[in-house]
Amino acid sequence: MSAAPSATLAAAPASARPTRSRSPVLPITIGAVLVIAAGFAVPAWLLTILLFALFRAMVVLGLIVLLRAGLVSFGQALYFAVGAYAVGFLSRAGVNDALVRVLAGALAAGALGLVLGFLLRRYRGIFFAMLSLAFSMILYGLLVKSESLGSTDGFAIHATTYAGYAPDRSSERFALLVLSSVVAWAGAIAVALYLRGTLGRLAEAVRDNEIRVEYLGASVAMAVHVKYVIAATLAGVGGALAAMVIGHVDPAMAYWTNSGEFVFVMILSGSGSVFAPFLGALVFELIHAVATHYSPGAWRIILGSALLAAIMFVPGGLWSLMPKARRS
Amino acid sequence: MNALVPILIDGLNYSAWLFIVAVGMTLIFGVMRVLNIAHGSLYAVGAYVAATLIGRWFDADLPAFGSFGLIFASAIGVGLVLGLVLEQGLLRFLHGRDEIAIVLATFAVFLILEDVVLLIWGTDAYPAYQPYGLLGTSSIGGIAFTNYDFSLVVLALVVGGAAWWALNRTRMGKLLLIVIHDREMAQALGINVRLVYPATFAIGAMLAALGGAYSAPMISVSPGIGVDVIILSFAVVVIGGLGSIEGAMIGAVMVGLTRAASVHLAPQFELFVIYAIMTLVLIVRPQGLFMRAQARKI
Numbered sequence: 211m212s213a214a215p216s217a218t219l220a221a222a223p224a225s226a227r228p229t230r231s232r233s234p235v236l237p238i239t240i241g242a243v244l245v246i247a248a249g250f251a252v253p254a255w256l257l258t259i260l261l262f263a264l265f266r267a268m269v270v271l272g273l274i275v276l277l278r279a280g281l282v283s284f285g286q287a288l289y290f291a292v293g294a295y296a297v298g299f300l301s302r303a304g305v306n307d308a309l310v311r312v313l314a315g316a317l318a319a320g321a322l323g324l325v326l327g328f329l330l331r332r333y334r335g336i337f338f339a340m341l342s343l344a345f346s347m348i349l350y351g352l353l354v355k356s357e358s359l360g361s362t363d364g365f366a367i368h369a370t371t372y373a374g375y376a377p378d379r380s381s382e383r384f385a386l387l388v389l390s391s392v393v394a395w396a397g398a399i400a401v402a403l404y405l406r407g408t409l410g411r412l413a414e415a416v417r418d419n420e421i422r423v424e425y426l427g428a429s430v431a432m433a434v435h436v437k438y439v440i441a442a443t444l445a446g447v448g449g450a451l452a453a454m455v456i457g458h459v460d461p462a463m464a465y466w467t468n469s470g471e472f473v474f475v476m477i478l479s480g481s482g483s484v485f486a487p488f489l490g491a492l493v494f495e496l497i498h499a500v501a502t503h504y505s506p507g508a509w510r511i512i513l514g515s516a517l518l519a520a521i522m523f524v525p526g527g528l529w530s531l532m533p534k535a536r537r538s
Numbered sequence: 539m540n541a542l543v544p545i546l547i548d549g550l551n552y553s554a555w556l557f558i559v560a561v562g563m564t565l566i567f568g569v570m571r572v573l574n575i576a577h578g579s580l581y582a583v584g585a586y587v588a589a590t591l592i593g594r595w596f597d598a599d600l601p602a603f604g605s606f607g608l609i610f611a612s613a614i615g616v617g618l619v620l621g622l623v624l625e626q627g628l629l630r631f632l633h634g635r636d637e638i639a640i641v642l643a644t645f646a647v648f649l650i651l652e653d654v655v656l657l658i659w660g661t662d663a664y665p666a667y668q669p670y671g672l673l674g675t676s677s678i679g680g681i682a683f684t685n686y687d688f689s690l691v692v693l694a695l696v697v698g699g700a701a702w703w704a705l706n707r708t709r710m711g712k713l714l715l716i717v718i719h720d721r722e723m724a725q726a727l728g729i730n731v732r733l734v735y736p737a738t739f740a741i742g743a744m745l746a747a748l749g750g751a752y753s754a755p756m757i758s759v760s761p762g763i764g765v766d767v768i769i770l771s772f773a774v775v776v777i778g779g780l781g782s783i784e785g786a787m788i789g790a791v792m793v794g795l796t797r798a799a800s801v802h803l804a805p806q807f808e809l810f811v812i813y814a815i816m817t818l819v820l821i822v823r824p825q826g827l828f829m830r831a832q833a834r835k836i
Contacts, residue, residue, distance in 0.1 A: 282638040333824060336573060336637050340776045341820050344813045347769060351809030466769055470575075470645050477642050507657060514649035521643050522631065
């Protein structure tokens, strides 16, 4: 899109041009390798925090795709739970392979997102948030009442296998970390490439003025729908990973406070980069772990205060504090 | 016919309860554009304060009917204190930020207040059943109903009537309507919007606390009572159209009657139907039943 007018902007300094040539693949690969390497070095409790941060970041990655277009879903817990329960059903059917589980979570959530997207793409602002919340609460209401699925208790999930290889107890967490990192690597690269493509760059235009976007010949409904399906798919992947990491699924995964926590991490992260959700999710999990460890009776006070501080003092998210942060 | 009378009466009671809670939320949204998640916490604090005071009152053997005064006193007290603290201490600084940031800020307040309630009142349930029996019972179609439940309907009608009267027949109310209609124009006309905000938020908070305080004798006041209130009033407010008081009334009646019908006929769908209704209404009327059309930005 910026190719045509570039001749008239020849006087613009080189730094003002979008840095399109830089591929996102290398930095994201370095990041994924670093996370896996960290898995060797860190103690067990930190490994668990890394695992939780990775699946949470996948959901938030989808949220920032929506946020670029000015949309905030207060119901991502719906797709998170769908992804998790997809793994649950597979586990009940005896399918424990990691790749199948992740793909099933992604497909189930993505398909539901595709269907609901036809409806939700007509809504903006608070109504978009509330309607997505309503859908997640419908699922919650159904799950709570389905006794064959364990009602409010949910049910346990068999350990994950990797193309026939079943890790023993000591290496199980590490295997999950490798899996989560590889999945996050693929997801982050896909989102980074999408955001620099035409449809991805349309996001800001949609947020600023939809009617002008339509005048220019682009379909706002289409752009929003695609973003919604991407966000749903990523939330499904996050849910599938969560089911394997926690080893258990329950209806609380679809509850609205869970959606609220995802939006919390999104606000904490900022939408500046695909790395932001991972940083935000890690900080969130660390605050959560420290708060529940040192003051089990008041951890929500600490979490809530951190959220308030982020909203008041870091409106651009943690990523905006990084030196020379730029949109990738 | 057997099920019809209890469905209608339970539905009416539930609608009345929903209306009292939701009308405060819709008022706050209409005036301040703040969707207040902490509304449920205000409800819970109101219930706890009322339950504690009622317990003390009856321990001290004071005249029984005075406990009704306690209910209203605790609602007004909680609403004034917490409402003003939240508005002046937090929301004041968030004017002009986007709606989602403000929703998230109230979500943070909700998280904080949940733990504060636990720290103050612990995990025990606080029974405050005494006022519940004071009004006696009456029998309709051979089924006994507690009159306290009916007094809730009266209270909802009084609250709704008072809101209508205050908005349409008083100077302060007309100023509020102007602010709801067009905030910038109201400011340009010299209305002190900054003064309208704390007043509105305190009134909304009092209504949330009143919902909790008046329910305290009907329920067992225990941790977590605020969480469901939030999503139920969301549903009511969104059905009626955010910021519309008559919409909140219609929404409350719709949700109340449907839930009562579901509880009596198909209990497994209790939570499901509320959100199914909300979804259906939004499909047909994307802005809720009573929302004015918004001007489009070109």
